[in-house]
Amino acid sequence: MSESLYQELLEQVFGPEPNALRTEISPLYAELEKALQEASPGRKSQEEVSFRFERLRLGLGITLMQLLSDLGGDEESNQVRDLLHEALGAASVQQIDGVIQKKSHLFEELYTDLYVNADAEHILGLFEETLNASTKEETDELIDRALEIAEDLEFQSDEDDTPEE
Numbered sequence: 693m694s695e696s697l698y699q700e701l702l703e704q705v706f707g708p709e710p711n712a713l714r715t716e717i718s719p720l721y722a723e724l725e726k727a728l729q730e731a732s733p734g735r736k737s738q739e740e741v742s743f744r745f746e747r748l749r750l751g752l753g754i755t756l757m758q759l760l761s762d763l764g765g766d767e768e769s770n771q772v773r774d775l776l777h778e779a780l781g782a783a784s785v786q787q788i789d790g791v792i793q794k795k796s797h798l799f800e801e802l803y804t805d806l807y808v809n810a811d812a813e814h815i816l817g818l819f820e821e822t823l824n825a826s827t828k829e830e831t832d833e834l835i836d837r838a839l840e841i842a843e844d845l846e847f848q849s850d851e852d853d854t855p856e857e
Contacts, residue, residue, distance in 0.1 A: 698721040699718065701839040701842060705758050717755070720744075723744050724741070727743075743784060750776050750779055751780070752838065753819060753822050754773055754776045755838065756815055757773035757776065759842055760816070763845065768801050772799060775791070775792065775795050779791040811841070815841060818834055818841070821834055
């Protein structure tokens, strides 16, 4: 996979016009690729790769929560998106974990309070897989699948916007 699919997913979910959130998560894939290219066997390099990978997972999670919110998700999906965004500001993997742990109840509330239709269920499934992803390859596959869902949902909403005769 390439960064271009990630960028395409962001455009599909957030729209073609730049906004603050999209601008902030847009470089995450490239940052991981750079860290992977510069990595050497040392501990510091591996910490940087892990940190950049966690940030990409956060970016993908934010994108999926935005997609869920656009699909009609309630306040819980917005709260989880905002929590992931807050964690994006952390300076280490440990700090990311700390931010998430403080409000981990939001994840449980997301799953219990959300009205789930087939599309929302699929998005939540991808979100769960994103939380469990442990390699760039897994994340690439999730980006590809999320893009397919976003494109399908966009197509469906375009059909809904057609005037009736």
